[in-house]
Amino acid sequence: MSEHIADTNVRPDPDKELIAIADYICDYEINSSEAFDTARNCLMDSLGCALLALQYPECTKHLGPIVHGTQVPNGARVPGTQFQLDPVKAAWDIGSLVRWLDFNDTWLAAEWGHPSDNLGAILGLADWLSRKAVSEGKEPLRVQQVLEYMIKAHEIQGVLALENSFNRVGLDHVVLVKVASAAVAAHMLGADKGQVVDALSHAWVDGQALRTYRHAPNTGSRKSWAAGDASARGVRLAMMVLCGEMGLPSVLSTPIWGFYDVLFRGNGFQFQRPYGSYVMENILFKISFPAEFHAQTAVECALLLHGEVKDRIDEIERIELTTQESALRIISKDGPLYNPADRDHCLQYMVAIGLIYGALSARHYEDEIASDPRIDVLRNKMRVTEDTRYTTDYMDPEKRSIANAVQIFFRDGSSTEKAEIEYPIGHRRRRAEGIPVLEGKFYDALCSRFPRRQAKLIYQLCLDTEQLLVTPVHEFMDGFVI
Numbered sequence: 001m002s003e004h005i006a007d008t009n010v011r012p013d014p015d016k017e018l019i020a021i022a023d024y025i026c027d028y029e030i031n032s033s034e035a036f037d038t039a040r041n042c043l044m045d046s047l048g049c050a051l052l053a054l055q056y057p058e059c060t061k062h063l064g065p066i067v068h069g070t071q072v073p074n075g076a077r078v079p080g081t082q083f084q085l086d087p088v089k090a091a092w093d094i095g096s097l098v099r100w101l102d103f104n105d106t107w108l109a110a111e112w113g114h115p116s117d118n119l120g121a122i123l124g125l126a127d128w129l130s131r132k133a134v135s136e137g138k139e140p141l142r143v144q145q146v147l148e149y150m151i152k153a154h155e156i157q158g159v160l161a162l163e164n165s166f167n168r169v170g171l172d173h174v175v176l177v178k179v180a181s182a183a184v185a186a187h188m189l190g191a192d193k194g195q196v197v198d199a200l201s202h203a204w205v206d207g208q209a210l211r212t213y214r215h216a217p218n219t220g221s222r223k224s225w226a227a228g229d230a231s232a233r234g235v236r237l238a239m240m241v242l243c244g245e246m247g248l249p250s251v252l253s254t255p256i257w258g259f260y261d262v263l264f265r266g267n268g269f270q271f272q273r274p275y276g277s278y279v280m281e282n283i284l285f286k287i288s289f290p291a292e293f294h295a296q297t298a299v300e301c302a303l304l305l306h307g308e309v310k311d312r313i314d315e316i317e318r319i320e321l322t323t324q325e326s327a328l329r330i331i332s333k334d335g336p337l338y339n340p341a342d343r344d345h346c347l348q349y350m351v352a353i354g355l356i357y358g359a360l361s362a363r364h365y366e367d368e369i370a371s372d373p374r375i376d377v378l379r380n381k382m383r384v385t386e387d388t389r390y391t392t393d394y395m396d397p398e399k400r401s402i403a404n405a406v407q408i409f410f411r412d413g414s415s416t417e418k419a420e421i422e423y424p425i426g427h428r429r430r431r432a433e434g435i436p437v438l439e440g441k442f443y444d445a446l447c448s449r450f451p452r453r454q455a456k457l458i459y460q461l462c463l464d465t466e467q468l469l470v471t472p473v474h475e476f477m478d479g480f481v482i
Contacts, residue, residue, distance in 0.1 A: 012249055012250045012254070014197045014250070015249065015252045017252055018200045018201060018204075018252070019197060021183055021196070021275070022193045022194075022196040024275040025187045026187060028152070028276070030151050030277055032151075032276075032280075034277075034281050036147055037465070038280050039147040039150045039154075041435060041439075042280070042285075043462070044438070044442040044462050045105065045438055046119050047079055047098075047442070047445075049099075049101060049104045050080065051445040052103065053096075053097045053100035054097065055448065056101075059097065063096075064081075064085070065086075065089060072084060074131035074132045075128065076123075076128040076131075077480060078090060078093045078097070080097075080480060081481075081482065082481060085124070086128070088236045089232065090120075090125075090127065090128065091120040091181070091231045091234075092225075092231070093120070093228065094124050094228070095228030095230075095232065096224065098120060098227075099114060099228060102286075102290050102291070104117070105285050106284045106286060107158045107279060108400070109158070109162045109163070110162060111161035112167075112173060112326070113158075113161060113174070115157045115158055115280075117230070117231055118153035118154070118184065118234075120228050121153075121181035122146055122188075123146060123477070126145065126188065127477045130473040134474065141472070142471065142472060143468050143469055143472075143473060143476055144469040145473075151280045153180040153183070153184045155276065155279045156183055156184075157279070158278070158279030158283075160176055163271060171208050171211065171263060172208070172209040172210060172211045172213075174209050174229070174230035175209065175230070177227050177231055178233050179200060181203075181230065181231040181235060181238075182199045182202065185199070185234055186241060186242070191241065195242065197247060201251040202240070202245070203237055204252060204259050205251045205259070209230070213226065219339070219345060220339060221340075221341050223341055224341060273397075281428065284424065284428075286426055287426045287434050287437045288360075289361060291344060291360060292344060292347075294323070294326055294327035294330065294402060295350045295351070295404070296425075296426065297403060298327075299354045299360050300421045300425070301351075301404055301405060302351045302353075302354025302355045304419045304421075305416050308408075309355055310356070313355070313356060313374055313377075313378070317381070317409050317411045318382075319351070319406065319409070320382075320385070320406070321347065321385070321404065322390070322404065322420075323384060323385075323403075324387070324390040324391045324403060326391075326394065327404070328385075328386050332384045333345075333347070333349075334348075343365040343370060348384070349379060352375045353375065355378060355408075356374055356375065387405070389403075390404075390422075400428075401423055401427075402427070403423075405419060405420035406418075425437065446459055449482060450482060
């Protein structure tokens with residue numbers, strides 16, 4: 001007979017990783033003017049992405065109250081619609097709209113992700129809290145507080161991603177959205193430091209999404225709403241803790257049953273730097289086209305070569321793509337592509353579109369364009385290889401490059417020059433070039449949904465930093481009602 005040794009039921013102190021995040025959320029003061037200005041640009045860019053997503057019925061079918069006709073007192077607005085929802089469903093809707101077209105910001109490290117996914121939780125909760133406060137004769141939240149929470153959510157998600165690869169153990173990066181959203185949501189709701197720790201513990205113990213829906217042969221549209229779902233879950237868990245739900249202090253480190261042993265191969269998290277404002281300052285914007293970020297510079301290269309090859313598509317013998325290890329692992333695909341979600345995560349498809357059409361928009365992922373037989377012809381002629389220097393510079397915290405190169409070889413023996421771009425237009429090193437393009441992207445998105453006068457009023461407010469910061473959140477959101 002085997003002898004059972006009883007577990008020692010002594011409740012431990014909270015894991016240090018939870019305490020570090022709670023200390024940051026509750027105590028750290030953001031003093032970086034660059035972070036605030038980048039957060040303002042991020043707010044514009046994210047809302048622009050949300051408005052563009054409203055053009056797609058596969059997205060809009062998910063929006064609105066879970067039970068049709070539900071009325072929510074002081075409900076949060078969903079931009080570009082007339083919906084007013086509870087903060088959990090508002091987080092789901094806003095987060096899903098921001099992410100739907102794969103056009104919002106990106107963070108690339110050991111793990112990748114899109115920190116503006118947390119805007120669903122932040123904006124939905126801030127709007128509801130502001131309306132509730134005004135109804136009670138209290139002061140509303142201001143947009144400045146939204147930007148502060150954006151900086152902190154970006155930092156939590158991004159710093160955890162720097163040295164810790166969740167994708168390598170099969171987990172989707174939206175776990176970090178849930179964690180960051182739970183932390184900021186708890187603080188927004190008035191949690192003390194202990195309650196922030198408790199909310200974080202529930203985010204880590206919660207069932208975590210697998211990456212199945214991002215990879216062949218199961219790539220599908222869930223990846224477009226998964227982050228909205230995660231941000232909404234973060235809000236829900238924070239609200240439960242504020243109602244008195246107890247936490248799980250050693251959720252990460254407890255032997256056998258903790259996150260590290262069950263889901264992270266027994267390894268604890270590694271950290272490159274403390275929490276500050278580094279992530280927002282270095283965030284990557286998808287400014288020119290909606291493409292998985294590891295492919296952004298590859299598409300830029302394809303556009304550079306378009307004029308030279310557009311009339312010689314039939315003469316191409318082979319196409320050499322040189323990339324980083326991450327792109328090779330997650331977006332290099334052969335074989336059929338079954339839907340838009342499949343295509344916007346295929347390096348070869350995106351490059352082929354750039355070479356053939358000289359552009360890349362969300363419309364290029366739809367079936368009408370995808371039926372062009374030239375696309376698969378070019379995909380079959382592509383050879384994708386890793387340049388180890390690209391991979392090294394990708395991981396270098398001082399460079400954070402996302403390099404790609406494309407070269408075309410023709411049947412007559414001639415070839416194009418090798419087009420190589422290391423930093424995409426949305427990179428920190430290209431801010432001066434990129435921000436005017438980002439502002440144009442935002443204004444075009446506003447005009448896609450609102451009458452010209454309303455679009456101009458929103459745009460002018462967002463460019464007026466001083467006025468924007470003091471604007472009550474509910475008034476800001478009312479400006480986005482159609």
